[in-house]
Amino acid sequence: MKKDIPDLSRIISETVDRRKNEIIDFCRDLIRIPSLTGGERRIQEFVAKHLKDMGLEVKVWEPDLSKMKGHPGYVDVGKDYVNRPNVVGIYKGKGGRSLILNGHTDVVTPEPLKKWSHHPWGAEICRGKIYGRGACDMKGGITGMIKALQILLELDLAPLGDVTLEVVVDEEASGNGTLASVLEGYNADAAIFAEPTSCVIMPAHRGAFFWRVYIEGKGAHAGVKYQGISAVEKGMLIYRALEGLENKRNEIGKKHPLYGHYPVTTPVCVGKFNGGWYPSSVPEECILEGSVEFLPGERVKTVREQFEQTVENTVKKDPWLKKHPPRIEWFGLSLPPAQISSDHSLIKTFKRAYTEIRGKEVKIAGFPAGCDMRIRVLYTKTPSIVFGPGDISLAHRVDEFIHIEELLLFIKILALGMLEWSQKENYLEN
Ligand SMILES: [Zn+2]
Numbered sequence: 001m002k003k004d005i006p007d008l009s010r011i012i013s014e015t016v017d018r019r020k021n022e023i024i025d026f027c028r029d030l031i032r033i034p035s036l037t038g039g040e041r042r043i044q045e046f047v048a049k050h051l052k053d054m055g056l057e058v059k060v061w062e063p064d065l066s067k068m069k070g071h072p073g074y075v076d077v078g079k080d081y082v083n084r085p086n087v088v089g090i091y092k093g094k095g096g097r098s099l100i101l102n103g104h105t106d107v108v109t110p111e112p113l114k115k116w117s118h119h120p121w122g123a124e125i126c127r128g129k130i131y132g133r134g135a136c137d138m139k140g141g142i143t144g145m146i147k148a149l150q151i152l153l154e155l156d157l158a159p160l161g162d163v164t165l166e167v168v169v170d171e172e173a174s175g176n177g178t179l180a181s182v183l184e185g186y187n188a189d190a191a192i193f194a195e196p197t198s199c200v201i202m203p204a205h206r207g208a209f210f211w212r213v214y215i216e217g218k219g220a221h222a223g224v225k226y227q228g229i230s231a232v233e234k235g236m237l238i239y240r241a242l243e244g245l246e247n248k249r250n251e252i253g254k255k256h257p258l259y260g261h262y263p264v265t266t267p268v269c270v271g272k273f274n275g276g277w278y279p280s281s282v283p284e285e286c287i288l289e290g291s292v293e294f295l296p297g298e299r300v301k302t303v304r305e306q307f308e309q310t311v312e313n314t315v316k317k318d319p320w321l322k323k324h325p326p327r328i329e330w331f332g333l334s335l336p337p338a339q340i341s342s343d344h345s346l347i348k349t350f351k352r353a354y355t356e357i358r359g360k361e362v363k364i365a366g367f368p369a370g371c372d373m374r375i376r377v378l379y380t381k382t383p384s385i386v387f388g389p390g391d392i393s394l395a396h397r398v399d400e401f402i403h404i405e406e407l408l409l410f411i412k413i414l415a416l417g418m419l420e421w422s423q424k425e426n427y428l429e430n
Contacts, residue, residue, distance in 0.1 A: 005420070008157070009356045012415045015151055016408050023411065024130065024404060026050075027143040028123035030105070031132035037106040040169040041083045044105060047142070047167050051089030054150050056165070060085045063169070063180030071183070073375050075174035075333070086177050088186055089165040091149060096160025096422035098188035100382070101145035101414075102178060102372060104171030107134035108396050115398040129401040136390025140402035141194030141410075142167060144389055148415040159422035164188055171372050175335065178372040182380055190346045190383045190421065192414070193373045196390030196402075197365075199410055201350055203385050204258050205367035205374065206266075206293045207337035209300055211307060212329040213238055215275075215321075219284040228282030229320050232275035235286035238326065241314040242268050242290070245306065249294075256295050258339070258366035267293045268307075293369070296339035304330065338374035338384075339366070346383050346421065353417035357409065368392060387414075 003011070016023070035043040044060070051058045063081040068074045110120035110133040118124045118131035125131075130140075149163055164186055168177030215235050220228025246268040253265025268290065275286030294303045311328060315321040340346075342364055354362035367373075367386040376382040389410035390402045 005356055005416075008419065009416055011155065011157070012151070013357060013412050015155060016411050016415070019147075019151065020404070020408060023143060023147050023408065024125070026147065027130055027135075027140060027402070027407065030139040030142060031123035031130065031134055032121055034121050035105050035107055035134065036109060037170055037172045038079065038084065040106050041085065044085050044087050044167065044169065047105065047146075048087045050146065051087065051165060054089065054153065056089035056091055059088045061184065062086075063176060067183050068176055068179055071179060071379075073175065073179045073379050075176060075335075077170075077173050077176070077332075081169065081176075081180070084169045086169060086180055087167040088181060088184075091153065091158070091163045093159055093161040093163065093422060097190070098162040098164070099159070099418055099421055100164045100166050100186065100188040100191040100376070101149070102166045102168065102191055102193045103138055103142035103145055104168050104177060104372065105139070105142065106169055106172050107137065108172050110398070112398065117399055125404075128404050130404060131399060131401045133400055135400050135402040136196040137392070137395035137400070138195050138388060138390070140390045140407050141196065141388035144407060144410045144414055145192070145194050148411045148418060151411070152415050152419060157419060159419050161422035162188065163418065163422075168372070173333070175372045175375055178375045182375060187380055187382065191373070191376045193371055193384060193386045194388035195367065195371050195386050196388050196392045196395055197367060197386055198391050199354070199387070199389060199406060199413065200363045200365050201347055201354070201385055201387050202365055202367040203342055203344065203347055204296045204339035205337060205371050205386055206295060206369055207298065207300060207335050208291050208293045208370045209304070209330060209334040210289070210291050210332040212331055213288045213311065214327040214329070215286040215288070216324045216326070217282065217284050217286065220282040222280035222282065225282050231283040231286035234318070234321055235273065235275055235288055237314050237318060237321070238288060238311060239270055239273070241310050242270060245310040249306070253295055256297075256366070258342075258364070259295055261365065262368055266295060267291075291333070294337060296337040296366070298337065300334060300336060335370040336374055336378060337370070338377040340377060340383050340385070344383050346385060349421045350385065350387060350413065350417040353413050353420060357412045357416060
């Protein structure tokens with residue numbers, strides 16, 4: 001007999017609350033396995049075992065570079081995937097709408113270690129939060145997607161459609177893990193990327209690219225510094241100009257319906273500013289490195305041209321730079337943005353599930369970073385959202401944590417939404 005939504009909502013909520021300790025333990029187990037990008041083997045084996053124990057059809061494989069090279073979504077990071085397997089676990093439904101739940105197990109460096117007040121691999125619990133590198137980006141999300149499916153199956157509330165748990169490597173540096181899964185043939189009617197959105201539904205994410213600018217100076221002994229030209233001082237001119245570029249771009253970003261509310265809609269970040277070699281030498285060289293983030297609807301080519309123009313305008317106004325123009329280099333990361341329509345039935349389904357569980361409406365916004373969602377939206381045309389527990393502002397920094405209550409909330413909404421999505425006549429939409 002088909003249960004109505006309030007019944008389902010209550011059963012799911014009560015079960016998730018009752019199984020709180022098991023959920024916390026699983027999340028802590030994931031955090032305790034250090035899994036820096038490149039060192040994902042152990043955690044992937046741990047996840048694979050758990051998915052097998054759940055009775056899923058599990059595939060573990062190392063992404064094949066030769067298959068990925070030449071694909072427009074491939075990012076060359078100069079590394080292969082030996083000992084870095086992807087893991088996919090599939091629950092076979094009975095023909096309803098299918099869903100992919102995607103998560104990456106790789107995490108960024110916990111440095112600077114000495115600034116942590118909780119050990120980054122300790123998974124300590126303090127005042128309702130679990131601390132550790134990856135707690136919100138995104139071992140909380142992975143815990144949520146695995147436990148949501150496991151709980152549904154154990155409640156005998158299996159989704160009607162296939163559910164694929166896609167647990168990938170190498171999101172932080174490239175997105176090649178998700179690409180490898182696409183090329184392996186895994187697909188579905190929709191996908192959810194459980195990155196930290198504080199349970200806000202995000203049908204878009206930014207694009208981003210890295211840049212580097214080399215600036216030349218003229219060395220001199222500090223005692224006669226007026227005979228030299230400081231590359232750092234010239235680097236400051238570029239720095240200020242890039243602030244201007246950010247302000248200008250921000251005006252346009254403010255008009256974007258999903259991004260207008262962010263204080264900085266399209267960040268231009270100078271992440272490194274290196275100049276000089278010796279305390280009593282005028283710096284001969286200065287190197288700036290940073291990133292530019294841009295919005296759905298923008299092209300990487302156009303944004304790069306704006307960047308070049310900004311540097312060029314600064315050069316024109318400075319006689320030294322005119323003679324010694326800085327060199328711009330694009331390196332490393334370069335990812336396009338992606339967006340789906342905010343009216344898509346995937347969004348309607350999860351909006352309704354949110355309201356049912358939470359008793360209030362969910363916010364819809366754009367994800368303020370890049371992520372793997374683009375691979376499915378751009379290359380397999382799979383409608384996708386970013387939706388997960390944890391606050392992105394806590395990711396990639398010391399004392400990263402996830403609120404236990406938010407993790408439980410996510411599992412409840414995901415379980416209910418997943419169930420309703422899988423129904424052929426999706427009554428949550430009406
Ligand atoms: Zn992430």
